[in-house]
Amino acid sequence: MFRRRPEARPAPRDRLVDVYVAGAVVRVPEGASAAAAVLLSGAPAIRTTPVSGAPRLPYCMIGICFDCLAEIDGVANRQACLVPVAPGMRIEPQQGPRAARPHHNAPEAA
Amino acid sequence: MSYDLAIVGAGPAGMAAAIEATALGLSVTVLDEQAAPGGQVFRAVESASGDPALAGEFLDAGGALTASFRGVTTIAYRPSSTLWHLAPDTGALSVKAGGASSELAARRVLLATGAQERPVPIPGWTLPGVMSAGAAQILLKTAGAVPQGAVVIAGQGPLCWLLAVQLLRAGVGPLTLLETGAGGALWDAFRAGGLWTGRRLLGKGVALVREAKRRGLQVVRGVRDLRAEGDAHVQAVHWHGGSLPCDTLLLHEGVIPSTHITRALGLDHDWDARQLCWRPRLDPWGATSHPNVAVAGDGGGIGGWEAAVASGRLAAIDAAHRLGKLDAAARDARAAAPRISLRSALSLRPFLDRLYAPAPTVLAPADDTIVCRCEEITGGQIREAARLGATGPNQVKAFLRAGMGPCQGRMCGTVVAGLIAEIRGASMEEVGALRPRAPFKPMTVGELAREPQDAAA
Numbered sequence A: 001m002f003r004r005r006p007e008a009r010p011a012p013r014d015r016l017v018d019v020y021v022a023g024a025v026v027r028v029p030e031g032a033s034a035a036a037a038v039l040l041s042g043a044p045a046i047r048t049t050p051v052s053g054a055p056r057l058p059y060c061m062i063g064i065c066f067d068c069l070a071e072i073d074g075v076a077n078r079q080a081c082l083v084p085v086a087p088g089m090r091i092e093p094q095q096g097p098r099a100a101r102p103h104h105n106a107p108e109a110a
Numbered sequence B: 001m002s003y004d005l006a007i008v009g010a011g012p013a014g015m016a017a018a019i020e021a022t023a024l025g026l027s028v029t030v031l032d033e034q035a036a037p038g039g040q041v042f043r044a045v046e047s048a049s050g051d052p053a054l055a056g057e058f059l060d061a062g063g064a065l066t067a068s069f070r071g072v073t074t075i076a077y078r079p080s081s082t083l084w085h086l087a088p089d090t091g092a093l094s095v096k097a098g099g100a101s102s103e104l105a106a107r108r109v110l111l112a113t114g115a116q117e118r119p120v121p122i123p124g125w126t127l128p129g130v131m132s133a134g135a136a137q138i139l140l141k142t143a144g145a146v147p148q149g150a151v152v153i154a155g156q157g158p159l160c161w162l163l164a165v166q167l168l169r170a171g172v173g174p175l176t177l178l179e180t181g182a183g184g185a186l187w188d189a190f191r192a193g194g195l196w197t198g199r200r201l202l203g204k205g206v207a208l209v210r211e212a213k214r215r216g217l218q219v220v221r222g223v224r225d226l227r228a229e230g231d232a233h234v235q236a237v238h239w240h241g242g243s244l245p246c247d248t249l250l251l252h253e254g255v256i257p258s259t260h261i262t263r264a265l266g267l268d269h270d271w272d273a274r275q276l277c278w279r280p281r282l283d284p285w286g287a288t289s290h291p292n293v294a295v296a297g298d299g300g301g302i303g304g305w306e307a308a309v310a311s312g313r314l315a316a317i318d319a320a321h322r323l324g325k326l327d328a329a330a331r332d333a334r335a336a337a338p339r340i341s342l343r344s345a346l347s348l349r350p351f352l353d354r355l356y357a358p359a360p361t362v363l364a365p366a367d368d369t370i371v372c373r374c375e376e377i378t379g380g381q382i383r384e385a386a387r388l389g390a391t392g393p394n395q396v397k398a399f400l401r402a403g404m405g406p407c408q409g410r411m412c413g414t415v416v417a418g419l420i421a422e423i424r425g426a427s428m429e430e431v432g433a434l435r436p437r438a439p440f441k442p443m444t445v446g447e448l449a450r451e452p453q454d455a456a457a
Helices: A032-040 B012-023 B059-071 B133-143 B159-170 B184-193 B199-214 B260-264 B305-322 B328-346 B349-355 B381-385 B393-400 B413-424 B445-447 B450-457
Strands: A015-020 A024-029 A069-072 A075-079 A090-092 B001-009 B028-031 B077-079 B084-085 B091-098 B100-111 B115-117 B130-132 B150-158 B173-178 B217-222 B227-229 B236-239 B243-245 B248-253 B255-257 B269-272 B275-282 B293-295 B370-372
Touching: A015 A032, A024 A032, A024 B028, A024 B381, A032 A069, A032 A090, A032 B133, A069 B001, A069 B445, B001 B305, B001 B349, B012 B028, B012 B305, B012 B445, B077 B248, B084 B227, B100 B305, B100 B445, B100 B450, B130 B133, B133 B159, B133 B248, B150 B159, B150 B236, B150 B381, B159 B199, B184 B349, B184 B445, B217 B393, B255 B275, B305 B328, B393 B413
Parallel strands: A015 A090, B001 B028, B001 B100, B028 B077, B100 B293, B130 B248, B150 B173, B150 B248, B173 B217
Antiparallel strands: A015 A024, A069 A075, A069 A090, B084 B091, B091 B100, B115 B255, B227 B236, B236 B243, B269 B275
């Protein structure tokens, strides 16, 4: 788990953004990525793999490894390390393989 | 939109090339996947400027270069833009940005796409809590964030020491460096020479090592057989003869050119047997085997940011010559200064390349180690496919799906080839490399279909 350092962004650069990681609010510096928000949230995983269901967290943070794939504001499989945070952004971990949905706009089965 | 020169990447090479090419009268666009200029080495330097942990070259040199780039307002800079296709014969570039795709045209294309960290396939490297050393540095640069609890850096290379200093300044601890270099590397390195010409760079390195030790870095040397262990998160790191509990394990075995796009274009590459990586074949100006495409910076061979700046300028000067803005004599005169700085920046490379020579084991992980992180394919499965007759990584992809996942082989490609070479007793040149195809990054059908004006509406 990662922690913020308030001294890293002294005023007037100390702007923070509230986002949601798996429904929980996390306060992150403006300009940080959605992947950074996940690591700051302490979430145990950003996804579980489609093959074995193993948990993963971001590995490279530069857009190479694709381990940070997450559902961001309703769009699945986004590279969270390449998406800057925005106020109110919703970052949802992806669980295993995606289920086929019978209708394009049908809500996810419970 | 049409330009004389399209530059892909806004790191040191891309920024320096854009400044130089604009000064020589070319119309220039710069595409970059990130939201702000700097590349990875100077990532987020504008917003991180108040962080005492990052004081030094990052803030000084990175801040100055980024400010110069921002100062040239005639450069058409496109942040948060990903190149997903390039047709080098016609100069058509397909770019996704803001949820839509658009096309640009350029008479010449300069790929300044930089480096990636060498993948370090050890048992347990897919566990949460294990990441690359560079990833921790990106978190520090972009969010001022540091790992909590016990932190271990394992591997070798200048970045290990720089990161250790920055993390210790930022209050991380306890921090341990497990150095994997081979015994005797230092003497081999001294024989490479270049120490006098490279004394300024060498001094920088010595100062880093001193500061790291003064700040309490624990160092274990000669480490091999690393493995990460834990249930759903890393809890300990083990090596031959030792182990340590840890909450975060940061792996690093140097950086290698990012060849995804140069490979997709089918350009000529050479195997670098000392650095165990592929590099695109370049002339002294950075020109590739395609007449319209050049490469500058670490994407053409690892040299660091000062070499990247010089090679970016040289590629821009060559572009101006090829596009009729400079005759050969003016080109050569203009190139004199960057050639001198390139030579100076590379003077210490023979020493560093020997001191931090990657162990051959980085291409020969154990049978039970995951090599392809996306499809969870192990070293043993790849060896078995090679025994069954797979002659190269493209065949192994068909056998096992290794390299077929979302990273498109960026992480596993070279290791897969190394394992095939081992089993078949073949050279890396004979085994070959994965042939990536467009789109260079996965994209949605919506991004493909949507015109930029739809996205804006």
